Amino acid sequence: MNALTPDAAAATLLAAQRAAHATDPTPTHAVRIDRLDRLARLLEENAQAFVQAITQDFGHRSAHETLLAEVGILGTSIVGTKRHLKGWMKTRRVATSLAYMPGRNRLIRQPLGVVGVVAPWNYPLQLSLGPAIGAIAAGNRVLIKPSELTPAFSALLEKLVGQYFKPEEMAVVCGDAQVGAAFCALPFDHLVFTGSTAVGRKVAAAAAPNLTPLTLELGGKSPCIIDSSADLKVAAPRIAFGKLLNAGQTCIAPDYLLVPPGQGRAVAEALKAEVARMYPTIEGNPDYTSIISPRHRARLQQLLDDAQSQGATIVPLSDDLTPQGSRKFTPVAVLNPTPSMQIMQEEIFGPLLPIVEVADTAAAIAKVNAGDRPLALYWFGSDGAAREQVLRETIAGGVTINDCLWHIGQEAQPFGGVGASGMGAYHGEHGFRSFSKEKPVFIQARLNGIPLLHPPYGKTFAFMLKVLKLIA
Template sequence: MDQALHERLHLMLEQQRAAFDRDRLPTLAQRRDRLQRLLRMTATHADALAHAMASDFGHRSRHESLLADLFTVESGVRHALRHLKRWMAVRRAPTALHFLPAGNRLMPQPLGVVGIVSPWNYPYYLAMAPALAALAAGNRVMIKPSELTPATSALMAKLVAEHFAPDEMTVVTGEAEVGKAFTQLPFDHLFFTGSTPVGRLVALAAAQHLTPVTLELGGKSPAIIDRSADLGRAAERIAFGKLLNAGQTCVAPDYVLAPKELVKPLTEALIAAVRRLYPRIDGNPDYTAIVSPRHHARLKGLLDDARARGATLRPTHDDTPADRRLVPTIVLDPSADMAVMREEIFGPLLPIVSYGHPSEAIAHVNAGDRPLALYWFGEDKAARDDVLARTHAGGVTVNDCIWHLGQEDQPFGGVGASGMGAYHGVWGFNTFSKLKPVFLQSRLAGTALFHPPYGKTFERLLGLLKKIA
């Protein structure tokens, strides 16, 4: 590691740690002020941030940036401002009968300095959503955004420096070497959003300092079509969920599981839905480009591999985009050995896997890593509940896609290979807090009866406790 880089990062961390040591429990007013500055920063510079994201992607739908990157942060901040006083309050906890009249409390305390490593696909939201939770909890924050979105990262660094002191929140820009060094810092908590393979490396780096981690990863999130589903409605909602940000979304439906006899009508319904949402691909301002030539080539490679292994490819349009926009393509008859079925797609390609009995769809999901999201479409409540009970996923949306991600009153996070830990709303506050248990002993404590010297009285009391505890 470059020694100058190492020293620079450690100096930034120590500056924040020293500030935290001077003020270990920021007041409600201090935290609200930081959140309000984040809200103003986001609202005031929304257009500039959307422009920077469009520059990084080659083309990115302005409306998608305003909704998915900026509104989501504003909504999260407003939710935190409404509930922060209650979140910060010392919480009563039940006390066992034999400890009365003593009492239990849970005292939320900030952890210290939080490190956040954010990805390129939603470069503002996935940096600032965990940051707002960390600020609400009273922490100092260092952010390392993706090097694949340099314009957005540079603008974030500039805006944060204008709205926050360096010892409150700061953004560290740079290439992969900087990111690697960043994850090796002894933070009080490290929050990472990205791919599962990189998440494993982040966890290993954090383990050197026993730094607790939250990993928001990804995986192959399925959409299951039940025989009771309205195909037209399901197709429209899957098309939206798949093509938001051109499929470059961690909770996008990665593939569809559909009854054999419904594959053909579903395919036609999907193509029709995509054409309604995006009448053209080339030059369409609503349709986002693939972030880089390397990612564009990777997706093309997935299609070439599927074609070579016998899949049927159904492009939704005849366009030949002049830039990195990629025509949405349905992949029929995919086999398990195809790369498109082994890798997280992260683009506008949608394999459809057929099944006979619903248990086959459940078995297919359970045969792979636990996904970040699962989508189920249908009206049969018993079939729905069977899928919910017999599969694991980080989160579920029923009869739609994506929207569980937007719930501030629900936790968001993965399970197994799709991540660990959760945030949003109070779950984000708790992630970046130590809920310190405090036992308040009474002056009239009966626990003195358990002090030595031991004898018959001790044994009788212990026998009584076994009956009532």
């Protein structure tokens, strides 16, 4: 295998996994639990190694953030999946229409075969193995392509998966963007991609010739609405945490704030006070994560420079201003942004936070609906009518009320985007179902009335259609 190019290796591994699936197309509950147990051990026994590899790739990544947002979330998911797996696997009884009784309906959940996972760099562990949990639980084989921007992590994951799993169960293929493109063009039974909307379109195009079913977890500009009824003392620390976790390099981070008229500066000052409490320093602070690469840091600086050149007010949220050559980036609020600014046109993916003043709830809704449908939406306040209006009149992949991010941690809820922010969903039973074929089965009774609908057609046929209400 080592002599093969990475794209050839991916094709060879896929063929091996397909062949293994053919010999055992429906793994037992015990087999699936064993695979989940091995995945849990992989995480538990190598947590610190993952922490070190990811911080090496980032320049610096908060160890606590890796343990919380990657290792911890995955561990919780495995525990919940194991607890409910037997119930998820059961054949389900489904109601049968009166016209077809005494026949019976059943719904069988079957593994699809081989699930491909293309993971991004921002949460490389969680977004490599998160989809794999649902895929394994559903009885599938898994092939993972981690990001080329996290080479230390990717090499570690490839090595460890090889130690804990047979290649026909789960395997990892490392390589550059060209390898990733070839990976997406393989005939998987399902493909999960997490990344930008622009690359997501390319993934969909690559998968189209094979009609590969897709789960696309993309991104976009996730709004955070601070209602006039909100308590800023409650909202500010939660927004600061949600925005600055992983230095803002989170697909569901609040991308911009919508605040009441005249409140932009007050909100910025409240956020600055919380940043000072959470991160007394930036440059040397082990709790504050670096930007993934100099190129991404330069892009953030360019967004800031463009906004300032067009008249935006720049408010550093820390007095510890990082130097130009640093991989860290001081969090910044951007007041009075306009639609023409780049910072309001593309996903920020960093610690920059535009603050837009809007007249009322209707104006906030109009602002959200003027753009693509976001992956996440956040609302802070105590006005129930305003909250329900926002929920009713906007569409987003997921929503957290009076906090940020935490809808992603709800294993009983689906996680996924809508429109430009993605398609499909996983987590918990929703992931199990996404990676299964729910096969409907109708079991005809020995004695039934269907022969009355057979030809030759005549009065009996017409009578039966009326009795069964098949026609008006």
